[in-house]
Amino acid sequence: MTDLSELTTMRVGGAAHTMLAPETPHELIAQTLEVWGSSEEWLVLGGGSNLVVADDGFDGTVIRVLTRGIETVVDAPDRVRLRVQAGEPWDDLVAYTVARGLSGIEALSGIPGSTGAAPVQNIGAYGQEIASTLVAIDFLDYLSGELQRLTAADLRFDYRTSALKQGKQGLVVAVELELDRDPAGAPVAYAQLASSLGVELGERVGVQTVRDTVLALRASKGMVLDPADPDSVSCGSFFTNPIVGENFARTLPEQAPRWANAPEPQAIAVPLGEEPAAPPTQTDFRVKLSAAWLIEKAGISRGFSLPGSRAAISSKHTLAIVNTGGATAAEIAELGRFVQTRVFSEFGVRMHPEPVMVGLSL
The missing domain is CATH 3.30.465.10 (Uridine Diphospho-n-acetylenolpyruvylglucosamine Reductase; domain 3)
Known part of the structure; x- marks a missing residue:
């Protein structure tokens, strides 16, 4: 059996019970339908760059998509x-x-x-x-x-x-x-x-x-796969930039980076010859925050790791969690939860992981 650590950029994860590797669209569709018909658990695997699999692996069928063209x-x-x-x-x-x-x-x-x-x-x-x-x-x-x-x-x-x-x-x-x-x-x-x-x-x-x-x-930033760069052994950005309401964003420190995401104005049809009514008040404003800034200001610096852990924050970019060598999926998840706890404690903002977590909770 092939460990999923060999097929993911984070280099963690145990073996899959069954691995399929269809190379043509016909094979991909036929083999996928066969798996679905068996009612067993299934997981689609592409480049493995946005996936963190538990150390116990995956007790089902992994469909590794190799179709090209x-x-x-x-x-x-x-x-x-x-x-x-x-x-x-x-x-x-x-x-x-x-x-x-x-x-x-x-x-x-x-x-x-x-x-x-x-x-x-x-x-x-x-x-x-x-x-x-x-x-x-x-x-x-x-x-x-x-x-x-x-x-x-x-x-x-x-x-x-x-x-x-x-x-x-x-x-x-x-x-x-x-x-x-x-x-x-x-x-x-x-x-x-x-x-x-x-x-x-x-x-x-x-x-x-x-x-x-x-x-x-x-x-x-260590965000290009490079065997010579240990900071590239990651999933790239581990957390998405949080989206919060405008009122909540006002409670954050003034220097916190933010970008307003206002809703599109509602289109209104007006009969010819009539004056259009005043547009409705826009209240559904959302604001995107900088996850990297929140992590840094919560006291987590580049290169940070928990004692004894082989998972660390990238030395180039605080948004990435990296496998410094031999890290387990549990260590990756533990560091992710620590970051979430620190940011929420400091700013009241919930950080959401960007990669898909299989058999792990964050």
């Missing part, structure tokens, strides 16, 4: 639509699009994992999200056993989540993305990226330059 389904003068198999490594896809002068996911360079996993948590970085380019997915529905086409609207994307992370069970078989045929790139929408590029927010920079800069930024 990128197909052009719309080739217009100004845009290109790609259909990508779920097992295609995400960064290989980004490199493919950048090499062809396609814009829309270049700021998502360096994110580990598979393409099929990308829509599950609506991956995002440096001002881009997959929600902005995703058209639809081919989805094998667990309840019906049918292969469905789900649009971006069906997936109900939000910050680092989607319907697939909120209870809709099944398997992503393929992903369709629509990208701009524009090597000049999309307007830069993230301050740190703009600063590294030496441009103002909203300026355009070539897609290859953006990719190179993002890869360098991620490497400086």
